[in-house]
Amino acid sequence: MDLNQKICYCFNVTVGDIKKEIESGSTTLQEIQSETKAGTACKGCVKRLQETIDALLAEKA
Numbered sequence: 001m002d003l004n005q006k007i008c009y010c011f012n013v014t015v016g017d018i019k020k021e022i023e024s025g026s027t028t029l030q031e032i033q034s035e036t037k038a039g040t041a042c043k044g045c046v047k048r049l050q051e052t053i054d055a056l057l058a059e060k061a
């Protein structure tokens, strides 16, 4: 996965930012949202964000 790939444009959140949150223990969309704000403005990225979280969690497992 490209860590520089942008997932949330409203808050400039990349795959790398999400990966960092997952490494520090976040596992749910809600946790990632409260840590990074990703997906909390236009919400256009929520599906992409959830898919990214799932992929990163699968990678970590």
Ligand code: FES
Pocket (backbone or CB within 6 Å): 007, 008, 009, 010, 011, 038, 039, 040, 041, 042, 043, 044, 045, 046
């Ligand atoms: S692109 Fe993520 S909230 Fe708008």
